[in-house]
Amino acid sequence: MDANDGFRELDRQECLGRLVTVPVGRIVYTRQALPAVLPVNFRLDHDSAVLVRTSASSHLVSAIDGAVVAFEADEVDADAHSGWSVVVMGSAALVTDPAEHARLLRTGPMSWAPAPHEVFVRIAPESVTGRELMGGHTQYGVHLPS
Numbered sequence: 001m002d003a004n005d006g007f008r009e010l011d012r013q014e015c016l017g018r019l020v021t022v023p024v025g026r027i028v029y030t031r032q033a034l035p036a037v038l039p040v041n042f043r044l045d046h047d048s049a050v051l052v053r054t055s056a057s058s059h060l061v062s063a064i065d066g067a068v069v070a071f072e073a074d075e076v077d078a079d080a081h082s083g084w085s086v087v088v089m090g091s092a093a094l095v096t097d098p099a100e101h102a103r104l105l106r107t108g109p110m111s112w113a114p115a116p117h118e119v120f121v122r123i124a125p126e127s128v129t130g131r132e133l134m135g136g137h138t139q140y141g142v143h144l145p146s
Contacts, residue, residue, distance in 0.1 A: 010130035015086040016048055018130060025073030029064045043109035050088055050123040051108050055115035064092040064121060071123050082135035090126040094119055
């Protein structure tokens with residue numbers, strides 16, 4: 001990465017620290033052989049896994065259970081031309097253990113669209129990457145006045 005491109009790579013701990021500051025991210029998965037992106041609210045579990053709570057009958061559950069997915073969250077300040085983006089890639093799995101499900105009912109994310117029968121999906125973080133755009137108005141590598 002070019003030192004003058006305005007971006008800074010985030011290490012794993014910085015990435016996880018950023019994720020806990022935002023309530024919504026996007027799951028990227030395959031649906032009917034095509035890429036699909038779905039915004040979801042989430043929470044990080046104690047082991048850095050991304051947790052999503054959704055309806056047991058949702059298309060999302062059947063599409064991602066057992067699949068490798070990407071999860072992305074970000075924050076952008078358009079006025080300052082700054083922000084960050086974090087991507088977590090890993091296997092998604094339905095939480096099936098009754099004790100774990102009970103724990104997540106107390107500590108996991110709350111659904112923004114409650115359903116009669118909700119389940120938790122855990123994305124195990126096999127890869128966590130991120131980058132931060134350092135503030136400043138630039139165009140073609142030239143600093144512009146604000």
